[in-house]
């Protein structure tokens with residue numbers, strides 16, 4: 001892998017952008033705002049449910065969701081012209097500073113300089129354009145004081161979006177070392193089983209499961225991700241074998257194994273943006289996201305999203321619940337995961353989609369998510385339900401359709 005080291009010196013007035021919310025009467029950043037030449041100061045969204053007693057490693061595991069959010073905010077602010085994005089936080093509820101301090105190499109710490117001295121911080125650059133950096137609570141305090149923002153004002157702002165009057169004339173200089181990796185590559189894998197009906201074979205049901213995970217811990221221990229998501233990929237391969245062994249369905253079946261899911265659904269988003277099968281002819285998406293461990297679910301349960309409570313609920317979800325019941329499985333609404341796996345880019349395109357999974361389990365994003373703890377019968381049950389669901393969709397005269405939220409499956 002080649003990489004470019006850039007020493008970047010960025011100067012400009014700081015512009016407080018809060019959570020970077022744009023809708024509503026009191027936006028943090030107006031839709032058409034021009035931040036050219038400014039150093040955008042954004043707030044790390046505080047999650048009330050972050051347990052304070054987690055270890056640094058556990059925090060690292062759950063921090064991926066926060067990084068995705070920060071990446072989106074940094075990209076949005078960068079698109080408005082910001083020269084750099086600096087994230088501040090009153091308290092480190094999600095443990096970002098812990099994670100970075102504990103798990104990243106300690107060389108090349110970038111420095112942020114303001115009219116007063118600020119602690120050295122490590123940088124993270126989720127955006128492709130403007131560099132972005134997350135400050136520790138101590139360093140954030142200095143920035144917030146310079147902007148004349150109190151902790152209380154910021155808390156209120158986070159709670160209800162109350163506008164805050166931050167100074168806009170405070171200059172800052174960022175002295176950053178940025179590493180740009182230009183040739184990192186990851187691949188999706190796509191396989192197709194052609195349908196048998198000349199009238200319907202141009203349409204396809206697409207199965208998805210992500211094959212990437214979160215790499216290795218600093219001490220070298222591998223995050224094997226047996227449940228997240230080798231179990232899902234095993235389920236997808238099992239479904240493919242069942243289809244290949246049985247009679248050909250009328251519609252075609254596409255099997256998509258994605259990369260980059262943990263970094264923000266990169267593989268599935270890429271597929272939807274650059275479809276290997278015409279996107280308008282994809283009639284349904286069935287996604288596996290961890291299907292081998294109990295925890296949130298008992299042995300006879302799986303979570304599914306979009307559920308009957310969700311506005312993207314579809315006949316696919318209805319059929320899934322019915323098929324699952326026939327196999328002795330109960331589907332639980334899991335809409336807190338709606339944006340968190342590879343069905344999401346499909347669902348957002350209006351394609352009826354359903355993600356089936358375990359929800360949280362005790363070894364989530366830990367090195368202990370290993371093969372020995374996987375319940376093969378559980379993987380098999382999810383695979384059977386999903387195969388039957390896909391076969392029904394592939395055989396039906398009518399393609400699945402989206403419904404409004406309902407009272408039940």
Ligand SMILES: [Zn+2]
Pocket residue numbers: 210228229261289290
């Ligand atoms: Zn996953």
